[in-house]
Amino acid sequence: MFFDYETYKVIWWCLVGALLVGFALTDGFDFGIGIFLPLLGRNDEERGAILHSIAPTWEGKHIWLIASGACLFAAWPLLYRPALSGFSLALMLCLSALLFRPLGFRLRHQLGARQRRAWDCGLFAGGLLPPLVFGITFGNLLQGVPFTFDDSMRLQYSGSFASLLNPFGLLAGLLSVSMLALHGATWLQQQSGGALRARARKAVILAAVATTVLFAAAGVWIALGIEGYRIDTMPDVGSRFMPITKMVGRASGAWLDNYTRWPLTLALPIAAFAGALLSIHFSVRDQARAAFVASGVTVAAIILTAGAAMFPFVLPSSLAPGSSLTAWDAVASHASLATMFWTVVATMPVIICYTSWVQRLVRRSR
Numbered sequence: 001m002f003f004d005y006e007t008y009k010v011i012w013w014c015l016v017g018a019l020l021v022g023f024a025l026t027d028g029f030d031f032g033i034g035i036f037l038p039l040l041g042r043n044d045e046e047r048g049a050i051l052h053s054i055a056p057t058w059e060g061k062h063i064w065l066i067a068s069g070a071c072l073f074a075a076w077p078l079l080y081r082p083a084l085s086g087f088s089l090a091l092m093l094c095l096s097a098l099l100f101r102p103l104g105f106r107l108r109h110q111l112g113a114r115q116r117r118a119w120d121c122g123l124f125a126g127g128l129l130p131p132l133v134f135g136i137t138f139g140n141l142l143q144g145v146p147f148t149f150d151d152s153m154r155l156q157y158s159g160s161f162a163s164l165l166n167p168f169g170l171l172a173g174l175l176s177v178s179m180l181a182l183h184g185a186t187w188l189q190q191q192s193g194g195a196l197r198a199r200a201r202k203a204v205i206l207a208a209v210a211t212t213v214l215f216a217a218a219g220v221w222i223a224l225g226i227e228g229y230r231i232d233t234m235p236d237v238g239s240r241f242m243p244i245t246k247m248v249g250r251a252s253g254a255w256l257d258n259y260t261r262w263p264l265t266l267a268l269p270i271a272a273f274a275g276a277l278l279s280i281h282f283s284v285r286d287q288a289r290a291a292f293v294a295s296g297v298t299v300a301a302i303i304l305t306a307g308a309a310m311f312p313f314v315l316p317s318s319l320a321p322g323s324s325l326t327a328w329d330a331v332a333s334h335a336s337l338a339t340m341f342w343t344v345v346a347t348m349p350v351i352i353c354y355t356s357w358v359q360r361l362v363r364r365s366r
Helices: 005-040 044-052 059-075 077-110 113-143 167-191 194-224 254-261 263-284 288-310 334-365
Strands: 147-149 155-157 227-233 247-252 313-315
Touching: 005 044, 005 059, 005 113, 005 167, 005 194, 005 288, 005 334, 044 077, 044 113, 044 194, 059 077, 059 334, 077 113, 077 147, 077 155, 077 313, 113 167, 113 288, 167 194, 167 263, 167 288, 194 254, 194 263, 194 288, 227 254, 247 254, 254 263, 254 288, 263 288
Parallel strands: none
Antiparallel strands: 147 155, 227 247
16 A cells, blocks of 8 residues: 555645645635725725726635545544534534625626625625634634543533634634735735735734734643643554543643654744744835735744644544544554545646636636
8 A cells, every 4th residue: 555554644634634735725815805805895896896806716625625534534434423512503604604605706897885794794704704613613713612522532622602702712713804804915915906906915914913912812722731642552543443442641731742742843833923924024115916925934833823723633532631622543544544535646747737727727817
Protein backbone atom coordinates (compact mmCIF):
# COMPACT_ATOMS: atom_id res chain seq x y z
CA MET A 1 0.00 0.00 0.00
CA PHE A 2 3.05 2.21 -0.51
CA PHE A 3 3.01 3.77 3.00
CA ASP A 4 2.63 2.11 6.37
CA TYR A 5 -0.49 2.69 8.49
CA GLU A 6 1.11 5.26 10.79
CA THR A 7 2.31 7.34 7.86
CA TYR A 8 -1.13 7.35 6.28
CA LYS A 9 -2.61 8.55 9.58
CA VAL A 10 -0.25 11.53 9.59
CA ILE A 11 -0.80 12.17 5.88
CA TRP A 12 -4.55 12.33 6.37
CA TRP A 13 -4.21 14.73 9.26
CA CYS A 14 -2.21 16.99 6.93
CA LEU A 15 -4.61 16.52 4.00
CA VAL A 16 -7.69 17.45 6.03
CA GLY A 17 -5.83 20.49 7.34
CA ALA A 18 -4.84 21.46 3.80
CA LEU A 19 -8.45 21.20 2.61
CA LEU A 20 -9.69 23.36 5.48
CA VAL A 21 -7.02 25.96 4.73
CA GLY A 22 -7.92 25.80 1.04
CA PHE A 23 -11.58 26.44 1.88
CA ALA A 24 -10.71 29.35 4.16
CA LEU A 25 -8.41 30.95 1.57
CA THR A 26 -10.71 30.59 -1.44
CA ASP A 27 -14.15 31.06 0.14
CA GLY A 28 -13.00 33.07 3.15
CA PHE A 29 -12.78 36.41 1.39
CA ASP A 30 -16.29 35.81 0.00
CA PHE A 31 -17.51 35.60 3.61
CA GLY A 32 -15.54 38.77 4.32
CA ILE A 33 -17.26 40.53 1.42
CA GLY A 34 -20.64 39.51 2.85
CA ILE A 35 -19.67 40.87 6.26
CA PHE A 36 -18.68 44.25 4.85
CA LEU A 37 -21.55 44.50 2.33
CA PRO A 38 -23.83 46.72 4.46
CA LEU A 39 -20.93 48.40 6.25
CA LEU A 40 -18.91 49.67 3.29
CA GLY A 41 -21.61 49.99 0.65
CA ARG A 42 -23.23 53.39 1.21
CA ASN A 43 -25.80 53.03 -1.58
CA ASP A 44 -27.30 50.38 -3.81
CA GLU A 45 -24.76 50.98 -6.57
CA GLU A 46 -21.80 50.47 -4.25
CA ARG A 47 -23.32 47.36 -2.72
CA GLY A 48 -23.83 46.00 -6.21
CA ALA A 49 -20.17 46.71 -7.01
CA ILE A 50 -19.08 44.91 -3.82
CA LEU A 51 -21.07 41.82 -4.76
CA HIS A 52 -19.83 41.96 -8.35
CA SER A 53 -16.27 41.55 -7.09
CA ILE A 54 -17.03 37.93 -6.13
CA ALA A 55 -20.14 37.14 -8.22
CA PRO A 56 -18.38 35.21 -11.05
CA THR A 57 -16.55 32.76 -8.78
CA TRP A 58 -18.17 32.41 -5.35
CA GLU A 59 -20.31 29.35 -6.15
CA GLY A 60 -17.53 27.12 -7.47
CA LYS A 61 -15.49 27.52 -4.30
CA HIS A 62 -17.95 25.39 -2.34
CA ILE A 63 -16.11 22.38 -3.74
CA TRP A 64 -13.52 23.01 -1.02
CA LEU A 65 -16.18 22.82 1.70
CA ILE A 66 -17.69 19.67 0.20
CA ALA A 67 -14.29 18.03 -0.17
CA SER A 68 -13.31 18.99 3.40
CA GLY A 69 -16.48 17.52 4.88
CA ALA A 70 -16.26 14.35 2.81
CA CYS A 71 -12.61 13.72 3.67
CA LEU A 72 -13.17 14.59 7.34
CA PHE A 73 -15.71 11.84 7.91
CA ALA A 74 -14.21 9.39 5.41
CA ALA A 75 -10.77 9.51 7.02
CA TRP A 76 -12.11 9.60 10.61
CA PRO A 77 -15.41 7.68 10.58
CA LEU A 78 -15.64 7.53 14.38
CA LEU A 79 -15.91 11.33 14.33
CA TYR A 80 -19.33 11.24 12.69
CA ARG A 81 -21.56 10.39 15.65
CA PRO A 82 -20.08 12.63 18.38
CA ALA A 83 -19.58 15.54 15.96
CA LEU A 84 -23.18 15.50 14.78
CA SER A 85 -24.46 14.96 18.32
CA GLY A 86 -22.52 17.96 19.59
CA PHE A 87 -22.70 20.35 16.67
CA SER A 88 -25.86 19.41 14.71
CA LEU A 89 -27.75 22.62 15.55
CA ALA A 90 -24.66 24.73 14.86
CA LEU A 91 -24.24 22.95 11.52
CA MET A 92 -27.88 23.53 10.59
CA LEU A 93 -27.53 27.22 11.49
CA CYS A 94 -24.45 27.45 9.29
CA LEU A 95 -26.08 25.69 6.33
CA SER A 96 -29.23 27.80 6.69
CA ALA A 97 -27.13 30.97 6.55
CA LEU A 98 -25.32 29.68 3.46
CA LEU A 99 -28.68 29.36 1.68
CA PHE A 100 -28.99 33.14 1.67
CA ARG A 101 -26.04 33.40 -0.70
CA PRO A 102 -27.40 31.71 -3.86
CA LEU A 103 -30.84 33.23 -3.31
CA GLY A 104 -29.38 36.69 -2.71
CA PHE A 105 -27.11 36.64 -5.74
CA ARG A 106 -29.84 35.39 -8.06
CA LEU A 107 -32.77 37.46 -6.82
CA ARG A 108 -31.19 40.74 -5.78
CA HIS A 109 -30.96 42.35 -9.23
CA GLN A 110 -34.55 41.33 -10.09
CA LEU A 111 -36.17 43.17 -7.19
CA GLY A 112 -36.93 46.71 -6.14
CA ALA A 113 -34.75 48.82 -3.86
CA ARG A 114 -36.52 47.81 -0.63
CA GLN A 115 -36.36 44.10 -1.44
CA ARG A 116 -32.72 44.39 -2.47
CA ARG A 117 -31.95 45.93 0.90
CA ALA A 118 -33.58 42.95 2.61
CA TRP A 119 -31.53 40.49 0.55
CA ASP A 120 -28.40 42.48 1.33
CA CYS A 121 -29.11 41.77 5.00
CA GLY A 122 -29.49 38.10 4.09
CA LEU A 123 -26.14 38.12 2.31
CA PHE A 124 -24.63 39.80 5.38
CA ALA A 125 -25.97 36.94 7.53
CA GLY A 126 -24.61 34.44 5.01
CA GLY A 127 -21.18 36.04 5.35
CA LEU A 128 -21.18 36.48 9.13
CA LEU A 129 -22.77 33.35 10.58
CA PRO A 130 -20.69 30.56 8.94
CA PRO A 131 -17.30 31.91 10.08
CA LEU A 132 -18.76 32.67 13.50
CA VAL A 133 -20.07 29.10 13.81
CA PHE A 134 -16.80 27.62 12.52
CA GLY A 135 -14.82 29.62 15.07
CA ILE A 136 -17.14 28.76 17.97
CA THR A 137 -16.90 25.10 17.00
CA PHE A 138 -13.12 25.15 17.00
CA GLY A 139 -13.05 27.03 20.30
CA ASN A 140 -15.12 24.26 21.85
CA LEU A 141 -12.84 21.59 20.39
CA LEU A 142 -9.93 23.14 22.25
CA GLN A 143 -11.91 22.99 25.50
CA GLY A 144 -13.23 19.48 24.93
CA VAL A 145 -16.67 18.22 23.95
CA PRO A 146 -18.91 16.54 26.58
CA PHE A 147 -19.16 13.02 25.18
CA THR A 148 -17.94 9.59 26.18
CA PHE A 149 -17.90 6.02 24.89
CA ASP A 150 -18.78 3.05 27.06
CA ASP A 151 -17.06 -0.36 26.84
CA SER A 152 -19.20 -1.23 23.81
CA MET A 153 -18.32 2.08 22.05
CA ARG A 154 -21.85 3.40 22.53
CA LEU A 155 -21.91 7.17 22.53
CA GLN A 156 -23.20 9.32 25.37
CA TYR A 157 -23.42 13.09 24.85
CA SER A 158 -24.48 15.53 27.56
CA GLY A 159 -23.97 18.96 26.00
CA SER A 160 -26.34 21.46 24.41
CA PHE A 161 -26.25 24.21 21.82
CA ALA A 162 -26.26 26.84 24.58
CA SER A 163 -23.15 25.30 26.14
CA LEU A 164 -21.23 26.01 22.92
CA LEU A 165 -21.72 29.75 23.50
CA ASN A 166 -19.14 29.96 26.26
CA PRO A 167 -16.66 32.87 26.57
CA PHE A 168 -13.70 31.16 24.89
CA GLY A 169 -15.91 29.74 22.16
CA LEU A 170 -17.26 33.21 21.42
CA LEU A 171 -13.72 34.63 21.39
CA ALA A 172 -12.69 31.99 18.84
CA GLY A 173 -15.80 32.84 16.82
CA LEU A 174 -14.91 36.54 16.77
CA LEU A 175 -11.34 35.68 15.74
CA SER A 176 -12.68 33.61 12.84
CA VAL A 177 -14.94 36.47 11.75
CA SER A 178 -12.19 39.10 12.00
CA MET A 179 -9.59 37.12 10.06
CA LEU A 180 -11.99 36.39 7.18
CA ALA A 181 -13.22 39.99 7.28
CA LEU A 182 -9.57 41.01 6.86
CA HIS A 183 -9.23 38.68 3.89
CA GLY A 184 -12.40 40.09 2.35
CA ALA A 185 -11.37 43.71 2.90
CA THR A 186 -8.02 43.20 1.14
CA TRP A 187 -9.84 41.56 -1.78
CA LEU A 188 -12.30 44.46 -2.00
CA GLN A 189 -9.50 47.00 -1.94
CA GLN A 190 -7.91 45.14 -4.81
CA GLN A 191 -11.12 45.03 -6.86
CA SER A 192 -12.61 48.49 -6.22
CA GLY A 193 -11.73 52.11 -6.77
CA GLY A 194 -12.51 55.61 -5.55
CA ALA A 195 -14.28 56.12 -2.24
CA LEU A 196 -15.11 52.44 -1.91
CA ARG A 197 -11.44 51.53 -2.19
CA ALA A 198 -10.57 54.09 0.51
CA ARG A 199 -13.18 52.64 2.86
CA ALA A 200 -11.89 49.13 2.16
CA ARG A 201 -8.41 50.33 3.14
CA LYS A 202 -9.73 51.52 6.50
CA ALA A 203 -11.56 48.21 6.93
CA VAL A 204 -8.28 46.33 6.36
CA ILE A 205 -6.62 48.26 9.17
CA LEU A 206 -9.49 47.71 11.61
CA ALA A 207 -9.83 44.00 10.78
CA ALA A 208 -6.06 43.43 11.00
CA VAL A 209 -5.87 45.11 14.41
CA ALA A 210 -8.88 43.11 15.65
CA THR A 211 -7.37 39.85 14.34
CA THR A 212 -4.03 40.57 16.02
CA VAL A 213 -5.61 41.40 19.38
CA LEU A 214 -8.05 38.47 19.34
CA PHE A 215 -5.37 35.98 18.25
CA ALA A 216 -3.04 37.16 21.01
CA ALA A 217 -5.86 36.97 23.58
CA ALA A 218 -6.76 33.43 22.46
CA GLY A 219 -3.12 32.36 22.72
CA VAL A 220 -2.77 33.69 26.26
CA TRP A 221 -6.08 32.08 27.25
CA ILE A 222 -4.99 28.71 25.85
CA ALA A 223 -1.63 28.92 27.63
CA LEU A 224 -2.96 29.99 31.02
CA GLY A 225 -6.68 29.43 31.26
CA ILE A 226 -7.53 26.21 29.41
CA GLU A 227 -6.54 22.67 30.25
CA GLY A 228 -5.09 21.00 27.18
CA TYR A 229 -4.88 17.30 26.43
CA ARG A 230 -1.93 14.93 26.11
CA ILE A 231 -1.71 11.20 25.53
CA ASP A 232 -0.07 9.33 28.42
CA THR A 233 -0.20 5.78 27.12
CA MET A 234 -1.70 4.06 24.07
CA PRO A 235 -1.17 1.00 21.85
CA ASP A 236 1.22 1.07 18.89
CA VAL A 237 0.22 3.93 16.57
CA GLY A 238 0.89 1.68 13.61
CA SER A 239 -1.95 -0.61 14.67
CA ARG A 240 -5.70 -0.17 14.69
CA PHE A 241 -7.23 0.25 18.14
CA MET A 242 -10.29 1.67 19.86
CA PRO A 243 -10.14 5.16 21.46
CA ILE A 244 -10.99 3.85 24.94
CA THR A 245 -7.81 1.74 25.08
CA LYS A 246 -5.54 4.77 25.57
CA MET A 247 -4.91 6.98 28.60
CA VAL A 248 -5.24 10.75 28.20
CA GLY A 249 -4.41 13.43 30.75
CA ARG A 250 -5.37 17.08 31.02
CA ALA A 251 -3.11 19.89 32.18
CA SER A 252 -2.86 23.65 31.91
CA GLY A 253 -0.72 24.59 28.92
CA ALA A 254 -0.76 21.08 27.44
CA TRP A 255 -1.87 22.47 24.07
CA LEU A 256 1.59 24.06 23.84
CA ASP A 257 3.43 20.72 24.13
CA ASN A 258 3.86 20.36 20.37
CA TYR A 259 5.55 23.75 20.13
CA THR A 260 8.12 22.56 22.65
CA ARG A 261 8.51 19.22 20.90
CA TRP A 262 8.82 20.74 17.41
CA PRO A 263 10.16 24.32 17.74
CA LEU A 264 9.77 24.99 14.01
CA THR A 265 5.99 25.10 14.52
CA LEU A 266 6.49 28.42 16.32
CA ALA A 267 6.83 29.88 12.82
CA LEU A 268 3.06 29.46 12.43
CA PRO A 269 1.84 31.96 15.08
CA ILE A 270 4.70 34.29 14.12
CA ALA A 271 3.51 34.15 10.50
CA ALA A 272 -0.05 34.92 11.62
CA PHE A 273 1.01 38.10 13.43
CA ALA A 274 3.41 39.09 10.64
CA GLY A 275 0.74 38.60 7.97
CA ALA A 276 -1.74 40.84 9.80
CA LEU A 277 0.83 43.60 10.25
CA LEU A 278 1.98 43.33 6.64
CA SER A 279 -1.65 43.57 5.52
CA ILE A 280 -1.79 47.00 7.16
CA HIS A 281 1.61 47.95 5.73
CA PHE A 282 0.72 47.09 2.14
CA SER A 283 -2.86 48.35 2.37
CA VAL A 284 -1.81 51.80 3.59
CA ARG A 285 0.58 52.00 0.64
CA ASP A 286 -2.25 50.91 -1.67
CA GLN A 287 -0.43 47.71 -2.64
CA ALA A 288 -3.70 45.79 -2.53
CA ARG A 289 -2.52 42.56 -4.12
CA ALA A 290 0.36 42.23 -1.65
CA ALA A 291 -2.06 43.01 1.20
CA PHE A 292 -4.34 40.23 -0.05
CA VAL A 293 -1.47 37.74 -0.05
CA ALA A 294 -0.49 38.84 3.47
CA SER A 295 -4.05 38.40 4.74
CA GLY A 296 -4.08 34.92 3.19
CA VAL A 297 -0.92 34.09 5.13
CA THR A 298 -2.67 35.25 8.31
CA VAL A 299 -5.73 33.08 7.68
CA ALA A 300 -3.68 29.98 6.86
CA ALA A 301 -1.28 30.48 9.75
CA ILE A 302 -4.04 30.91 12.35
CA ILE A 303 -5.74 27.69 11.25
CA LEU A 304 -2.44 25.80 11.15
CA THR A 305 -1.46 27.19 14.56
CA ALA A 306 -4.58 25.65 16.08
CA GLY A 307 -4.04 22.42 14.17
CA ALA A 308 -0.42 22.13 15.28
CA ALA A 309 -1.46 22.66 18.91
CA MET A 310 -4.17 19.97 18.80
CA PHE A 311 -2.25 17.24 16.97
CA PRO A 312 -3.02 14.36 17.18
CA PHE A 313 -6.41 15.14 18.80
CA VAL A 314 -9.41 15.38 16.50
CA LEU A 315 -12.25 15.59 19.04
CA PRO A 316 -11.18 15.80 22.71
CA SER A 317 -13.66 14.60 25.33
CA SER A 318 -14.19 16.76 28.40
CA LEU A 319 -16.18 14.04 30.21
CA ALA A 320 -13.76 11.14 29.74
CA PRO A 321 -10.44 12.22 28.23
CA GLY A 322 -9.67 8.59 27.34
CA SER A 323 -12.62 8.65 24.94
CA SER A 324 -11.06 11.50 22.97
CA LEU A 325 -10.75 10.85 19.26
CA THR A 326 -7.31 11.24 17.73
CA ALA A 327 -5.60 10.83 14.39
CA TRP A 328 -4.30 7.48 15.70
CA ASP A 329 -7.57 5.80 16.68
CA ALA A 330 -10.49 7.51 14.89
CA VAL A 331 -9.26 6.60 11.42
CA ALA A 332 -10.51 4.26 8.73
CA SER A 333 -8.68 1.07 7.85
CA HIS A 334 -5.24 0.99 6.26
CA ALA A 335 -6.69 -0.02 2.89
CA SER A 336 -9.34 2.73 3.00
CA LEU A 337 -6.81 5.44 3.83
CA ALA A 338 -4.55 4.25 1.01
CA THR A 339 -7.39 4.21 -1.54
CA MET A 340 -8.64 7.64 -0.54
CA PHE A 341 -5.11 9.04 -0.54
CA TRP A 342 -4.50 8.14 -4.17
CA THR A 343 -7.97 9.43 -5.06
CA VAL A 344 -7.08 12.78 -3.51
CA VAL A 345 -3.69 12.79 -5.26
CA ALA A 346 -5.54 12.41 -8.57
CA THR A 347 -8.34 14.92 -7.94
CA MET A 348 -6.69 17.66 -5.87
CA PRO A 349 -4.59 19.05 -8.78
CA VAL A 350 -7.80 19.26 -10.84
CA ILE A 351 -9.53 21.33 -8.15
CA ILE A 352 -6.51 23.61 -7.73
CA CYS A 353 -6.08 24.09 -11.49
CA TYR A 354 -9.79 24.78 -11.96
CA THR A 355 -9.84 27.37 -9.18
CA SER A 356 -6.70 29.08 -10.54
CA TRP A 357 -8.04 29.03 -14.09
CA VAL A 358 -11.34 30.67 -13.10
CA GLN A 359 -9.54 33.37 -11.11
CA ARG A 360 -7.29 34.15 -14.10
CA LEU A 361 -10.30 34.41 -16.41
CA VAL A 362 -12.03 36.81 -14.03
CA ARG A 363 -8.91 39.00 -13.73
CA ARG A 364 -8.55 39.20 -17.50
CA SER A 365 -12.21 40.14 -17.97
CA ARG A 366 -12.05 43.11 -15.60
